[in-house]
Amino acid sequence: MLNRIIAIDCSPPVINVLNDFLGDTITLESLSFKNIRELKDCRMIILQEGDEKPDLLKQIRKLRYACHFRNIPIIVFRTMENKGSMEPFITAGATEVISLQDPPAAIRQILSGHLIPNRQPLKEETEYIDSFVKNTCAVLKTVASLDVSFEEVYFDNDFKIFGDVSGLIALTGGAEGILGITFYWPLAQTIIARMMGTDEDKINAELIHDGVAEIVNMIGGTTKKDFVGQPYHFEISLPSVIVGSGHQLGHSDKMPIAVLVFRADSQYFAVQICLKPDPNGKTNGK
Amino acid sequence: MKVIIADDSKVMRNIIQNAMRPMGTEIIQAGSGQEVFEQLEIHGGKVGAIFMDWNMPGMTGLECLKLLKKNEKYKDIPVLMISTESEDDKVSIAREAGAKGYLTKPFTNEELIKFINSSI
Incomplete structure (x- = not known):
């Protein structure tokens, strides 16, 4: 059960706001950044901006990577209004920036959301x-001799996938949609090296x-064969790739996105x- | 013998090239159907086989295969499809268009070597 909120290096005013908001079912754990060990059962992460925190953006980024593609909201509290743009926090991986000067009811509503x-x-x-689960594991086992385990799936149309390299392919024809895969750089490098039999x-x-x-082309290609004769049969387009450390990938909120998290050794991908x-x-008969 | 490997993926071209290296084959790489024809022109059509991906930008592998089979100069060059298009009807379409062999992606290195050895 995900019932833990972690407040990292937060001041008493922020802790008080959180205590007022939380009921009995959720535990608030106040920690220093260097003492964080495990985020797996964490439901939300709270940070606080401050003059004495020059590394806050780095911390946000490290936490976002440590979430291993799980949709854990990272909330940043600002203690002074209009201090600057919130954009650096969001691009570092934060989900929301809240001002401590906002009305308590508004803060509660945002956190509840x-x-x-x-x-x-x-x-x-x-x-x-x-x-898709079966074929993702099979493709990486076949081309890279990599044992991959399926960890979890979640259904959240708003969450933005945070990663270093993403492959996307449009699914067209009878059934339509999108298939994407996102890696952190080291795992992508390992897989491609194994595929090519090189260092x-x-x-x-x-x-x-x-x-x-x-x-992503091979996962799409093998999966569409499974759906021959079914309403899920699709054709695949040419793939597109996004490369950028810490890029965020979002989808239209009208698209029901399922995010599958996989593990290969100690690394994750989505x-x-x-x-x-x-x-x-029926299929389109192409 | 010269062989063309046509795939828009450099990774895939290199995987196939590495598998063929011990055979002493001269490899010519092409990233699209158009490049296959350009390379055939450059090498005077003296190519022993073409390993062809299906989904490539511009001229697809299937389109390229059909044009090759209509071309008097190139129609006898064996074309081997290597593709993620794995449904039975896709394989049939390629074979009817003149493909001599068909290997679906993903494949292990052993499967690739076996396919190459049985094809050329």
Whole structure:
């Protein structure tokens, strides 16, 4: 049960606001950044901006990476209004920036919004997700001899995937949607090196770009075969790749996105899927 | 013997090239269907086989295969498809268009070497 909120290096006024807001079912744990060990059962992370915290952006970024693609909100409290743009915090991986000067009711509403449980899976998602899980593991086992385990799935249309390299492919034809895969750089480098049978230090950005495109292409290609004759059968487009340390990938809130988190050794990656079945309930016969 | 590897993925071209290295084959890389024709022109059509991806930008592998089979100069060059298009009907389409062999991605290195050895 996710019932822990971590407040990191927060002052008494912020802790008081949080205590006023939290009920009995959620535990507030006040920690110093250097004492953080595990975020797995964490439901929200609170940080506080301050003049004495020059490393706050680095901390946000480290925490976002440490979330391992889980949709844990990172909230930054500001103690002074209009001190500057909130954009650096958001691009570092924060979910929301709140001013401590805001009315308590507004703060409670914002925090409550981030504690709303994820939506339940749609019927079609329960029908097509297993195939993507199976084929993601199979593709990486086949091309990179990498043992991959499926860790969890969540359904949150608003969450932005934070990563270093993402491959995206449009699913078209009968069923339509999008398939994406996002890695942190070291795992992408490991996988492409294994695919090519070479050392990781020989894998440059161009090869990672190219290899991640090929991986998402193969996952899409093998999965569409599973859906022949079903309303989920799709065709794949040419893949696109986004490279950038800490880039954030969002989708339209009208698209029901399922985020699948996988683990390879001690590293994680995420697959994002949205697939709208063919309204005619058949394949397009291409 | 010269062989063309046509795939828009440099990673995939290098994987196939590495598998063929022990055979002493001269490898020519192409990133699209158009580049296949450019390379054939450069090498005077003296190519022993073409390993062809299906989904490439511009001229797709299937389009390229069909054009090759209509071309008097190149129609006898064996074309081997290597593609993520894995449904049975896709394989049939490629074979009807003249593909001599078909290997679906993903593949292990052993499967690739076996495919190459059985194809050329």
